[in-house]
Amino acid sequence: LQSAMAEDANRRQFKARIESEQKTQRVEFSFQEPLRPGEWRLHLSFHGKLNDQLRGFYRSTYKDVLGTQQTLAATQFEATDARRAFPCWDEPDFKAVFATTLVIDPHLTAISNTSVISESVESGKKVVRFADTIKMSTYLVAFVVGRMEATEPVWIGKTPLRLWTVPGKQPLTPFGQDIAAASLKFFEDYYGMPYPGDKLDLLAIPDFASGAMENLGAITFRETALLVDRQTGTHAELERVADVVAHENAHMWFGDLVTMSWWNGLWLNEAFATFMEMLAVDAGKPEWKRWESFSVARAAAFSVDGLVSTRPIEYPVHAPKDADAMFDILTYEKGASVLRMLEQHIGPTVFRDGVRQYLRTHAYGNADTQDLWTALGTAARQPVPELMNGWIFQPGFPLVTAELHGQELRLSQQRFTYLVQEPALEELWQIPIQIRLAVGNRTEHRQLLLTGQETKVGLPDGVTSVFVNEGGHGFYRVRHRAPLLEQLLDQGLDRLAAIERFILVSDTWATTVAGLTTLPEYLRLTGHFKSERDKNVWAVLLDSFSFLNRIISSEDRKDLETLVCHCVKPTIEELGWDTRQGESDLVRQLRGDLLGALGKLGNDAATQQEAAERYRRYRQDPASIDSNVVPALVAILAHTGDEARYDEFLELYRTGSTPQEERRYLFSLASFRHKELLARTLTRTINGEIRTQDAPFIVGAMLLSVYSRDLTWDFVKANWDHMDRLFPKQGLRRMCGGIVGLATPELEQDVRDFFASRKIDLGGKTLEQYLEQLRVSVSFREREGRTIQAALVSAIQHET
Template sequence: MSDATLTIDPYRLPRHVVPTRYELRLEPDLTTAIFTGQVTITLTVHQTTQAIILNAVDLVVDTARLEGQDGHRIEATTELDHSLQRATLSLGRPISQGAWKLYLSFHGKLNDQLRGFYRSTYKDQSGTVQTLVATQFEATDARRAFPCWDEPDFKAVFATTLLIDPQLTAVSNTTIISESMENNKKVVRFADSITMSTYLVAFIVGRLETTKPAYVGKAPIRLWTIPGKQQLTPFGQDIATASLKFFEDYYGISYPGDKLDLLAIPDFASGAMENLGAITFRETALLVDQRTGTHAELERVADVVAHENAHMWFGDLVTMSWWNGLWLNEAFATFMEMLAVDDWKPEWKRWESFSVARAAAFSVDGLVSTRPIEYPVRAPKDADAMFDILTYEKGASVLRMLEQHIGPTVFRDGVRQYLRTHAYGNADTKDLWTSLGAVAHQPVPELMDGWIFQPGFPLVTAEVQGNQLRLSQQRFTYLSQESTTQQLWQIPIQIRFTIRERPEHHKLLLTERETNIDLPAGVTSIFVNEGGHGFYRVRHQGALLQQLLDQGLERLAAIERFALVSDAWATTIAGVTPLPEYLRITTHFKSERDKNVWAVLLDSFSFLNRLISPGDRPALEAFVCGCVRQAVDELGWDPRSDESDLVRQLRGDLLGALGKQGNDAATQHEAADRYQRYRKDPTTVDSNIVPALVAILAHTGDEARYDEFSERYRTAATPQEERRYLFSLAAFCLPSAATRTLEKTINGEIRTQDAPFIVGALMSNVYSREQAWDFVKANWDQMDRLFPKQGLRRMCGGIVGLATPELEEDVRSFFTSRKVDLGGKTLEQYLEQLRVAVLFRERDGATLRVSLQRQQSGVSS
């Protein structure tokens, strides 16, 4: 074909010119915030052409020329199209098929948007502001740092050279092969990378310190920080080493890089980024003090490090062909992080606590406005909305369900076959199903396509009819929707029949609308979704639920108790289970000692707190106290030597609930006393209750307390301490405190990586939500400019807390009039979640009031 007949998709580059190698030379100036660069790109031209099209945006291309194998040079003129983020190189004459080299020189700005090639600033130990520069290229921001074919299937080798101030350090994807001096600059050359996608390229320059290496095989593993934070690295290096070893064994393939650096960046929009050999992190996701960190804080670091390491194979070695496959990268890495951390710390019972993440995915996937896990992506910006709970948590949940269905060993062997088949290349969802199906000798694609390519999930209703158990499926939605009733899934179901205290296990694949199972003789109870790994909700009808309650919830595994109460709460929100019945169910959990079960209970109480009128709040507080107090009295304030980390975290969660949601004066008084002791000597208080102490004191705090916590935030010794005090500023009930915190989000006192989350938290606080919403409306344009787009999307999630009819109407009017687009169905989902909350308030508000009054009078009598 000629150039004139090429069909050019505005969002996909033509395939007649393909890069195979980049020799990239960059010189960033941290003082002037500009960078210059040159890149030599080895090309394979597949057909005669007179134009080359590649990606570039926010760059100025200074020169462009092409050179053939015979040494002949062709100068090119460059035309930039900002809207399509492209550069078109027009050649003086046609070039023929074969190998060519493209030489480009360019320059650009080091931006403050936390994407592309950007600046991050921090104050050193003397109070002086320092700057480092880092990269964040996923999904399509490599084109902001150098002209390139910025699509995942244009894999190539990268050879990077950085010219930097001699006082600074440079890190990239591979090992340093030489350092020299040139015009008073240090020239740092890095080894060739593996064949990989542009979004995985990384370079970081600044004043950095590193750990001594730990080794997995021949690959050194180091953690990098800004000066003064190396003492916070041991935990992260331990899990980095352990998980990399685990993945080498699980995948059956050696780590594909020549070294592994993990770098904590002061300003970072996401949690972390899986750049091959140079993983970048938000500080809270990598650095932690093991002595003062809570179990939850340590768990987060372990999860994120393991997640990114999993990507070195699943995402980096084998990469999706296009952004519609992004879900598989992230879902699989989330699944693998659970496996790795569970192997490293089995006492953490990581798959049980993953139930909380699964429930969060249910909450979005129960919306009419949910989306399939995988959906067509035309414009790369459409993929931005894939970085959400459906991709990570729902995706990982359905993979776990499949693994449990076909067996862990078969699943692992299928993954190994997939990685070996597609190593250094690209693959799609169907390629993984093909490998898993071949090893399992089962029709995996037919089973999984319904979970991946259609939205939502099923509600399985279980009821006894005579001597049979009837199971039926329908799509679960919070809002009724006729069009959803015809959906069907192939549902792997595990059932436990209890026969005179003896369990009998039954498996089936529910493929029809309903099915009947003959009951064994003498059945005394039935639990559907044994093990709790199925991505479906269950409604145990009539006597089935009562049998489970009457025979003792302790007979169920903790993950099953979680599923029982989580399913009951979801069906209550949907109007299927009456609210009084749910409140009655919660009273059966007063003896519960599992932190995950309590997480869903406390979350349901928070939901009710957002809906209830101020005059009825004391009744809800009394109800919460009644539910929580028995467990708090038993656990006390101080840990016991034989306690697990999970119980210690539970203590903090329950004390926080009693002091905030329960508004218990005695707990608030004791929290203030314990906090003072903690400030004098941190070793006198278990670290797991410190976040609860801070939260309770913020909830009851005055202006003096606000000033103290603001200062604690500014001078925090660890990223976790900084985060505790930062989010405490959004928990104060004082209007003046909310005003001050909101101002901090746009005046630079709170980093732009954190500010959107604080605004969202203020909109979720019943004492500040109207004030925060007014602030958002008044400052929307400034926030839109300041905040990373991902952060702005997360901030808008706070509108779900604006759960009154009047606020809902105002929210809809604002977003409609401003024509706000958050990408994908994000805004539509937030608005539907708000609609669900307001409808619940209108439908069950009076019932809630009466039920709480009855509970309160019962307690009083």
């Protein structure tokens, strides 16, 4: 900031003295005499430079079709980085109308939040003026300058919708544009309000720290989250684009039109947009069964929320790093999960009516959590705050224990934690519970709100199985005590929906990690799912095997590989390697997931050999292999690869024809097992060969691998200062999540010593949570270590 001057209504001017604080990017003005109350105009003169930190107004580079490096400028202001681009009151409740004018080189293009109202050439520069925005927060302002190309607009009502890319990538826009158009129309209908902007541009930026950013009218995306080839993209890759596009469109109302008053209410934006993305994608792609696959993301939220060091969804924010730390799985997935639970409890139509009332009441303004509860409670005619405050303002979640006592089902709640706490944590929740009873050939249902420590439910004669959390909408875990679990496994699995089978396995695995269920019990349970065909059930099974792989000794790894092969091979033998007519996208994805697990986690030689042959055919004719199998082939060949294969994949990363192909080969470089090849990958994360948006995630993945974790941890310690300067703060925070893979007592102590000695603070409770997750893994290893091999052998014999 160079100068500041205040001007009163009579145009008298008063120059200000400026005091700046570099760390927070704050300035304070002082004048020689007090300014009288009234209307004033503040004139500011400032300058800056494009940074390389992917925050504020920053520089992004890419190579054009001729291989020449090009530069564009883009913005990322959330949470508190608008002040890095222009002086402003950079807080969400200081809403204002913004009028942007950009003076640029004539051969470049400029995009901002609103439509262009004039364009002229002055003194050899192109001057682009944009229409005034709606009243909105500073963090939503955006401008992008560079060589950019746009699709033809698609009109949704009065709104022109376009996708922007760097030159040469327009062929990758049709799928994203279809999703953007469908979800925008869905939200206009759902919210009962038209889109609040005058146009909607979605821009793919080569360098982008997060997934996307909901700038009103000019949403910016990482390329992998917007651009995809509909023919070669996997189901998971198409699903990611659909999810992120729908999420950002949902924000145009929930976040942009109505904004949280302060950053402690960030969950209002992000959890609701996550919830709405699921609704929109499920409505447009019902065959994807999106709410069922969301259960996997919800399970990841459980893994953090089961920590003693978890936090409430909403908590006080005192500093920018605390706001940045709120962009985590608790804000997004837990927040969306409890909203889904509430929606199912009060009814989807009532919930929608409450949301409409909330948006109408607070349009163009700010609101907090209680405002949302008031609107929903009025629509539902129920005490929503009393029901929901425990889920939002209280850390953790309940474990509901279900036990048979004669002709009664006893339900009790306690806070779930992986590590035993003394004294025990005594929180209570109001828990909407759905129960399904199998009584002979008929099914009965029970619904209740558990508000106290426990309750009892009468059961009819002839009950053969009981399942608690019917439909899987509740954000709680269930421990079905004997004989309830045995009844479900022996005679009730065919009565459970796929999401309920997922919950049964996921909850049992969680109680195993917490020491409430023995490992042999869990491994015997996995044997009941050899005929399973749901990809989400398999996801939790494979995740539990991966956890064991990180904590077992190298001597036990062969037994784990054998168990994985016994579990997975029957399904692969039935599915085969090739798609079949009429097969769903979900089954095709399952095939790829299981082949990858068999070749890597199972270390199956026959699968590895077949993968090499099929990959050779794929390179000759990409259409000969289903796109959902290709990531498995690449992962398996990296796992078994030598230097020649490494060089091949490195070149394919550099020349990838789509963002997804580029990412696939990039992450394969973290999966090789030879130390010298892994060392090359690590060097590339800090020497500029790998984009800083991606490098932290590569390092994090290598910390999680048993083949590279020791080498990577030594690299992180030696290069921490350089990484701290080089990587975006959000990326550095995510990278540190990889320390949970350093699951040996010796590595754990070294990790704690390093972070303590360097006084590293990742914001909020982020580091504390990572360290506790590491402690959970090491505690499991110490508790089960002597019996793991026997448990694996017993499970193998049982499978055989």
